Amino acid sequence: MRPFRFTNAKDASSAVQGLTSNPNARFLAGGTNLLDLMKEDVERPDELIDITRLPLTQIKAITSGPNQGGLSIGGLGRNADAANHPLVRQNYPLLTQAILAGASGQIRNMATNGGNLLQRTRCPYFYEVSMPCNKREPDGQSARSGCGALEGINRMHAIFGWSDKCVAVYPSDMAIALAALEATVRVRKADGQERSIAFADFHRLPGDTPEKDTNLNHGELITAIELPKNRFADHSYYLKVRDRSSYAFALVSVAAALEVKENRIVQARIAMGGVAHKPWRALKAEQLLVGKEATEANFRQAAEAEMADARPLAHNKFKVELGNRSIVRALQMAFNGGKA
Structure with missing residues (x-):
């Protein structure tokens, strides 16, 4: 060091x-x-x-503003406290499940909510400084620029949204649930003012600048994460598929949330992890489900429509079928209130 x-x-x-x-x-x-x-x-x-x-740890109900009736989670609160807070467990169980699926108990006791969103890829080519990586050494700035994973061992890498500059995936579980719940990130700017960033706009796809993980400006501080009020608590589920059941990053994960009335889907929210440089909203699948009955056949149709746009690499073609099955399984579990 x-x-x-x-x-x-x-x-x-x-x-x-x-x-x-x-x-x-x-x-x-x-x-x-x-x-x-x-x-x-x-x-x-x-x-x-x-x-x-800094006193940015509080979890509290939002009583005014665009997210009135929702929940504010302090940026410096610990992951363990967020997962186990009564208001989170009662109103946003999807977030509790996602946090508990990530890391170990010891890490959750240390890791902060804001820091969780800012964690960087676990791509081995990024961590190994002798290997080429545009995320670590931006294109053209070093002899070690390039993407070692593009033609290397890319089993764990992206199938959506990647570019020839970077095929790494984003590692957080918590953020996948926040994407599905359409959270907002509150940040303090250099001039002392605050701004809000919709979660869909917080993280970036790699494009030509994979070294930029988020749309935060240097100097900005995450003060809180705000969750809007919703009707997903009874029908949500976080599914994480990994190589081992203990501490491991996702091959594919799915955060699924449904609002159901008389067996018909009123709203659907689906986000995926382990498949892209940022939390991947399954918008095609969501749109196909609205107004449909909550049946396995409709879940399969939605999953296939979403995964049709996947662009697998040499070693991760299995993620396409795994993604299909994972979306269906997560939707089934969500509809059944988390019960198999």
């Missing part, structure tokens, strides 16, 4: 100002991803700004 300066932020304003003034500084919260990247020499900040003492 390279030397760095350590700074304690006294408040949100000083934290944002400190990061804004130094383009090579990083916020330090739980540190469950950043410190690993520093040890591997992937991330090389010369300053860490500790924000763990």
Whole structure:
């Protein structure tokens, strides 16, 4: 690990100002991803700004504004606290399931909600600094630019939205549920003002700039994640398919949420993990389900329509069929209230 300066932020304003003034500084919260990247020499900040003492941990009902009736989750709250909060468990069980499917209990006790959204890909070509990677060394800036995974071992990589610059996938489970729940991310800007980012716009596809994971500007601080009020609590499910049932990243995951009336689907929300550079909203599947009966045949039709646009790589063609089956299974479980 390279030397760095350590700074304690006294408040949100000083934290944002400190990061804004130094383009090579990083916020330090739980540190469950950043410190690993520093040890591997992937991330090389010369300053860490500790924000763990900022009072941005509260989980509370939203009483005004566009998300009135919804829930606000503090950006510096711990994943474990968010998963186990009564308001989350009661009104957003999909989020609880997704958080508990990710990482280990020890990591969930350390990792923050905002930090979870900012974790970087676990692509082995990104972590191995001797290999080419446009995410680590942007195209044309280094002899190690390129995408080693594109023609390499790409079993774990993307089947949607990838470019010839990057085929890595986004690792968070929590974010897949937030995508399905159409969350909003609240951030504090360098000028002290706040702005809201719709979750669909928070993360980016790789395009020509895979080094940019999100649409946050340098210096911006995630203060809260807001969830709108919905009617999905009784019919939602998070399915994670992985190589082993213990701590592992998803091959494919599906967050499914349905509003059902008299066996007919009023609304459907589906997001997928392990398949793209960002949480992947299955919009075609959602649109096909609205107004249909909640039957296995309709679930299969929706899944096939979504997966028809998949572009698998040499070693991950299995993800297409796995995605099909996972969408159907997640929808069945969601319709049955999480029961097999």
